[in-house]
Amino acid sequence: MSNPHAILSDIHRLLSSYDREEFLRASRYPGLGRAIKSALLALASEAPTGGLSSRDAVDKKPSEKRLTQSDQKPASQDERLPLAASILKSESGETIGSLRAFATKQGLKLQFRPKESKERLARRIAGALIDLPETKRNQALASLLGKVSTQTQGWIDVIKGSKS
Amino acid sequence: MSETIALLNMKGGVGKTTLAFNLAWYLYQYEPANVLLIDLDPQFNATQCVMDYKTFQDHRKNKGTIADLMIDQPMMALKSNKKIKKNPANALHNVAKSTSHRLDLLPADLQLAWVVKNPAQMDYRLEKLLEKLRTTYDFVIIDCAPTDSVLTTMALTASDYLLIPVRPDRFSILGFFNLMETIKTFRANCTDPHTVKVLGIVFTQVTSTSQVEKESMKDISTAALNENIHVFTNHLKYSTSYIRSIKDQTPIFQTLWAQEKPKSQVGKIAEELKARIQAAVTTSGKAKKK
Numbered sequence: 001m002s003n004p005h006a007i008l009s010d011i012h013r014l015l016s017s018y019d020r021e022e023f024l025r026a027s028r029y030p031g032l033g034r035a036i037k038s039a040l041l042a043l044a045s046e047a048p049t050g051g052l053s054s055r056d057a058v059d060k061k062p063s064e065k066r067l068t069q070s071d072q073k074p075a076s077q078d079e080r081l082p083l084a085a086s087i088l089k090s091e092s093g094e095t096i097g098s099l100r101a102f103a104t105k106q107g108l109k110l111q112f113r114p115k116e117s118k119e120r121l122a123r124r125i126a127g128a129l130i131d132l133p134e135t136k137r138n139q140a141l142a143s144l145l146g147k148v149s150t151q152t153q154g155w156i157d158v159i160k161g162s163k164s
Numbered sequence: 165m166s167e168t169i170a171l172l173n174m175k176g177g178v179g180k181t182t183l184a185f186n187l188a189w190y191l192y193q194y195e196p197a198n199v200l201l202i203d204l205d206p207q208f209n210a211t212q213c214v215m216d217y218k219t220f221q222d223h224r225k226n227k228g229t230i231a232d233l234m235i236d237q238p239m240m241a242l243k244s245n246k247k248i249k250k251n252p253a254n255a256l257h258n259v260a261k262s263t264s265h266r267l268d269l270l271p272a273d274l275q276l277a278w279v280v281k282n283p284a285q286m287d288y289r290l291e292k293l294l295e296k297l298r299t300t301y302d303f304v305i306i307d308c309a310p311t312d313s314v315l316t317t318m319a320l321t322a323s324d325y326l327l328i329p330v331r332p333d334r335f336s337i338l339g340f341f342n343l344m345e346t347i348k349t350f351r352a353n354c355t356d357p358h359t360v361k362v363l364g365i366v367f368t369q370v371t372s373t374s375q376v377e378k379e380s381m382k383d384i385s386t387a388a389l390n391e392n393i394h395v396f397t398n399h400l401k402y403s404t405s406y407i408r409s410i411k412d413q414t415p416i417f418q419t420l421w422a423q424e425k426p427k428s429q430v431g432k433i434a435e436e437l438k439a440r441i442q443a444a445v446t447t448s449g450k451a452k453k454k
Contacts, residue, residue, distance in 0.1 A: 081420040081421065082420060082421040085412065085419075085420055085421070086412075089412050089413075151216060151217060154216070154217030154218065155212055155217045157217070158217050158220060158221060158273075159274060
């Protein structure tokens, strides 16, 4: 095997073993040179965001690994948080009841837990949304964004009302 | 003892509101201090940064806005106008509160444009209004309108300090000279012994990606130094996180998604601002009315 192939093969092995968070953590390791840090950041941008941790990668059978990486892609904390924040800012995020109604309407298979906080439920909803197939996910996000925009629409009405 | 700081630049889109909103939050949260944010812009973007439209509608109906404190015409005044004018604190909206500190907003609305159209005897109106409010606060931050109008004069008469957000582009250099002329004219015509001090210019929306931008920053800095105006060493870098944080009505350092660099910039500017105020107080003594 020529050197370039060996290098690329090693890089792909790294990318399949570690997720973005792990590369980012490594890039913050004290005392790293600038070039190595840049290389780790580049790997982070290429790595799967919600991928398996290295331990998962070692523990799981190859067939399980493939299935998890390609089909399920569990949403990472990084991915869920911004979406969860948007959900909470939307009208659907006003109460636990409205969050549950949104999740039910979107057909998300979530078990609602008693005494679960709004923030935690929003994070679980965000995770479930990210794990949806693309078309369904886009529909759900459009519905969510549609609701967020009522705030903008409300301000437009206020301004129009002020001018009239 | 309160410090009143106006964020002023007659050029629009330089990030006055973003900086005012974030600074007010930072000073409340990390100083920690009692902070009043005043929206002095008929576009009322600072108001839209902290209130949702339903809260604003209720507030405007029941408590009024800064426009109601300025407007004397009975036709335009609220039913509760007298009550508000007697105690302007009634027109404030509480944004955040801890056990010992608070962040309040004096909201604006489009009616504030009436003041621009009817500027007679308005120059000192905000200053008088602040006399009744400022004792409660450590910092009063005024988000000014991007116009050379009576609103600018009102901000200049009411403020102890000016902070000038500047975007590093060619128009901003020209805008900076416009602003300096306005300040000089104000100082020449102001009968009041109080003189507003310019704390400096802060670069905003800095991308650090082009030579043109670098040259603009150099030109503006040279122009500022020639006018004996400090250039803040800390900048607000361009980041989409600001756009998003404004949309979510959250200061950038409270967001979950922004990277550490943009999150830390507001704090650095606030600390430099405080140091500048301290230096101004130390060197000249505090010749201002309280």
